Amino acid sequence: MARIAVYITGSIAAYKAVEVVRALQHRGHDVRVIETKSAQQLVGAATLASLTKHPVMTDLWQPSRNGQVPHIELADWTQLAVVVPASADFIAKMANGLADDPASTTLLATAAPKMVFPAMNNHMLANPSTQRNLRQLVDDGVAVIEPAEGLLAEGYSGKGRLPEVPAVVEQIQEKAEQLLHHGELADTNFVITVGGTQEPLDPVRFIGNRSSGKMGVAIARAALSYGAKVTLIAGNVSVSLPKSVHCHLVRVQTTEEMARAVQNSFATADVLIMAAAVADFKPRHSASHKVKKQKGRQDYQFDLVPTEDILKMAGKMKKRQLVIGFAAETDDLLQNAQRKLEQKNADMIVANDVSKAGIGFASDDNQVTILQRDADPLNWPKQSKQAVANQLMALIINKIKEGW
Numbered sequence: 001m002a003r004i005a006v007y008i009t010g011s012i013a014a015y016k017a018v019e020v021v022r023a024l025q026h027r028g029h030d031v032r033v034i035e036t037k038s039a040q041q042l043v044g045a046a047t048l049a050s051l052t053k054h055p056v057m058t059d060l061w062q063p064s065r066n067g068q069v070p071h072i073e074l075a076d077w078t079q080l081a082v083v084v085p086a087s088a089d090f091i092a093k094m095a096n097g098l099a100d101d102p103a104s105t106t107l108l109a110t111a112a113p114k115m116v117f118p119a120m121n122n123h124m125l126a127n128p129s130t131q132r133n134l135r136q137l138v139d140d141g142v143a144v145i146e147p148a149e150g151l152l153a154e155g156y157s158g159k160g161r162l163p164e165v166p167a168v169v170e171q172i173q174e175k176a177e178q179l180l181h182h183g184e185l186a187d188t189n190f191v192i193t194v195g196g197t198q199e200p201l202d203p204v205r206f207i208g209n210r211s212s213g214k215m216g217v218a219i220a221r222a223a224l225s226y227g228a229k230v231t232l233i234a235g236n237v238s239v240s241l242p243k244s245v246h247c248h249l250v251r252v253q254t255t256e257e258m259a260r261a262v263q264n265s266f267a268t269a270d271v272l273i274m275a276a277a278v279a280d281f282k283p284r285h286s287a288s289h290k291v292k293k294q295k296g297r298q299d300y301q302f303d304l305v306p307t308e309d310i311l312k313m314a315g316k317m318k319k320r321q322l323v324i325g326f327a328a329e330t331d332d333l334l335q336n337a338q339r340k341l342e343q344k345n346a347d348m349i350v351a352n353d354v355s356k357a358g359i360g361f362a363s364d365d366n367q368v369t370i371l372q373r374d375a376d377p378l379n380w381p382k383q384s385k386q387a388v389a390n391q392l393m394a395l396i397i398n399k400i401k402e403g404w
């Protein structure tokens with residue numbers, strides 16, 4: 001059971017927050033509500049107060065518990081703060097650290113993890129300032145949950161809806177469980193590689209790949225949320241990287257640099273997760289000057305040589321480490337993934353079919369099959385990459401407990 005502060009702000013989806021509050025209570029959580037002025041126009045504080053058996057915070061000067069300053073008492077009580085729904089205005093306040101009403105003041109005073117469920121008109125959501133504010137929240141370590149597409153209150157369709165109540169509750173529940181189990185990986189060192197490697201052809205060109213780093217970064221965030229120490233070895237990524245005192249970031253470009261970084265951190269690692277998309281070949285020579293077009297020359301050939309297989313190297317070096325690889329396949333998913341498990345001496349392979357629409361590189365969702373030694377494959381449903389990462393972390397925690 002967690003102590004959850006639900007912040008309801010001025011979005012028409014506020015009425016759904018009542019059901020969210022109710023469902024969280026059904027799951028055994030202690031819930032207190034904070035409403036902005038506009039939210040009070042949409043849902044009465046009296047309803048929420050009688051459901052939660054706690055006064056709703058609407059006024060900084062309302063009578064306090066045990067003589068404490070009310071917003072500080074509530075901020076300190078909070079184990080998880082959830083803004084649902086989050087209006088564009090409230091998101092802007094959060095992104096800028098404003099504290100000009102009871103809700104923003106209490107949230108600013110809260111040290112607990114924060115989740116934000118934006119819900120607004122699609123044009124408001126797409127506005128560059130809202131997008132900038134949301135990116136700022138992600139950079140500040142706030143979990144921002146993607147709004148859904150569908151019919152908006154305005155009567156037309158677009159992206160900006162609050163996801164359905166069961167989905168909202170599921171996400172909050174997952175976060176609450178992580179918090180309650182925080183510390184389960186406190187003595188565990190993870191080495192996680194993310195993104196794509198780039199092999200230079202000359203000072204301006206390289207051979208690269210489509211990896212965004214989303215899956216690997218989601219895994220790193222999941223490990224950090226359970227209290228693990230993470231060495232994050234990042235190639236080229238298009239997502240923001242976690243900022244945490246427990247996350248040691250090593251930036252690399254080539255496979256060789258990534259291999260060296262893994263080698264340097266592997267001896268003290270408990271778990272290695274090779275989520276990076278690593279180049280299998282690199283140019284034999286990288287020109288020191290830009291390769292120029294030559295008159296009359298129609299074709300160019302590059303001589304490629306194999307790179308080091310980092311996962312295989314780790315599979316050979318491992319002593320007590322749990323070594324996990326990925327298999328991105330377009331054909332014969334299970335056979336290829338099984339072969340990688342054996343040939344690379346990995347303990348687990350996360351296999352995904354990158355030819356399927358909506359679950360490949362750069363997308364927000366993934367559908368994976370987990371292959372392990374001496375266990376049947378686990379087929380997980382299509383879900384967000386963060387949900388895959390959280391489920392993977394729960395599996396790793398179980399394996400650690402069993403002493404793999």
Ligand code: CTP
Pocket residue numbers: 255274275276277278279280307308309310311312324325326327328329340
């Ligand atoms: N990998 C690695 N070093 C390489 C190539 C791949 O460590 N030089 C790792 C990847 O990070 C991933 C796993 O091996 O965890 C499988 O990568 P994948 O690209 O799917 O397979 P390959 O081994 O490259 O085999 P193929 O290209 O034949 O599919």
